[in-house]
Amino acid sequence: MRGFTVKLILCLLVSAPSHAADLRTRNVILVTLDGVRTQEVFSGMDPDVAARSAEQVYSEIETGRERYWAESPLERRKLLMPFFWGTLVPSGMLFGDTTNGSEMLVRNSFKFSSPGYAEMLTGEALPEVNDNVARRFPAITALEYVRTKLELPKSAVAQIGSWDIFEFLAASKDDVLVTNGGYAAFPAEFSTPEIDRLVELRRNVMQLWEESSNDTITYYIAREYLREHEPRLLWLGMSQSDDWAHADRYDRLLDYLHLTDRLLQDLWTTIEAHPLYRGRTTLIVTTDHGRGLGPVDWAEHDENIPCSEYIWLAIIGPDTPPLGTKVPAGTVYQADIAATIVALFGLSPAEFSANAGPVLPGVISGNQ
Numbered sequence: 001m002r003g004f005t006v007k008l009i010l011c012l013l014v015s016a017p018s019h020a021a022d023l024r025t026r027n028v029i030l031v032t033l034d035g036v037r038t039q040e041v042f043s044g045m046d047p048d049v050a051a052r053s054a055e056q057v058y059s060e061i062e063t064g065r066e067r068y069w070a071e072s073p074l075e076r077r078k079l080l081m082p083f084f085w086g087t088l089v090p091s092g093m094l095f096g097d098t099t100n101g102s103e104m105l106v107r108n109s110f111k112f113s114s115p116g117y118a119e120m121l122t123g124e125a126l127p128e129v130n131d132n133v134a135r136r137f138p139a140i141t142a143l144e145y146v147r148t149k150l151e152l153p154k155s156a157v158a159q160i161g162s163w164d165i166f167e168f169l170a171a172s173k174d175d176v177l178v179t180n181g182g183y184a185a186f187p188a189e190f191s192t193p194e195i196d197r198l199v200e201l202r203r204n205v206m207q208l209w210e211e212s213s214n215d216t217i218t219y220y221i222a223r224e225y226l227r228e229h230e231p232r233l234l235w236l237g238m239s240q241s242d243d244w245a246h247a248d249r250y251d252r253l254l255d256y257l258h259l260t261d262r263l264l265q266d267l268w269t270t271i272e273a274h275p276l277y278r279g280r281t282t283l284i285v286t287t288d289h290g291r292g293l294g295p296v297d298w299a300e301h302d303e304n305i306p307c308s309e310y311i312w313l314a315i316i317g318p319d320t321p322p323l324g325t326k327v328p329a330g331t332v333y334q335a336d337i338a339a340t341i342v343a344l345f346g347l348s349p350a351e352f353s354a355n356a357g358p359v360l361p362g363v364i365s366g367n368q
């Protein structure tokens, strides 16, 4: 009996790093919405961009105005994203509200997609990630680090997204994670009849551009994967916000954000209904880059478009205090996301990468 007790204590000592014992997070879900500006997140429908949209032949912005317009920016953002503002933000923390003294920026100089995701997942701006070409980079990502350090099975860390490039940015090596994107078949070993049905549907739904598939179907694939395989770390990459914006369709972009708000609500409901996720999951929602200001530049983003570096991030979970937009004042960076994910699993950000940004301030209770 005594021997058994000693053995049990030893096992506990070995299996739990000291600072992990206080964390309640078991799972992390990272949701990225491609190229969503702070302007829409914090102020809803932009009157200047909407005025130009009204001049376009095919725009249905007047319907959007009925749905999303109010005089006050605080009202407008709630009309556009009611679940995000009504439930998620009050339950967690939202960085990037410059009117509240919080600024969030990308460190990379390029201000487009691949450099942004690489910075987010490796914790540093990598100068060699300077295009959106499908290739891997040597820097280790938070996703593969968490899987390796915790010795998780392959199914426990997954990347499911609408853009076919995401899988190359998710890990420095092939086959270390479960990945699915674009119009690709789901890896057979981890698929289900429902995922196969959704993948076939996705293949037959035509999108605006060729390389990106439908975000709603991608979301349902991710939800089915979550229920079936119960991943500890999931990156859900959505991409149609960037497509509608590059097409200069502000009316569709607003409807897209409203739809995405419903998908976030469904994701949260799924989390809350699942015994392994309820009260044990940290949800991070963010973007890879901002976009320009005003009725012309809003559609584009890169190093020549001012303000493309402004981004935002929401984090909600059992270890994060419910401060809403009252986050610590100052500037945080996209490069801080990787260390935040690593720390949420009780792992050491310093051991993960000497070059990675710090953990976002205040998001883990007691950790500044």
Ligand SMILES: [Zn+2]
Pocket: 034, 035, 112, 113, 114, 242, 288, 289
């Ligand atoms: Zn992007």
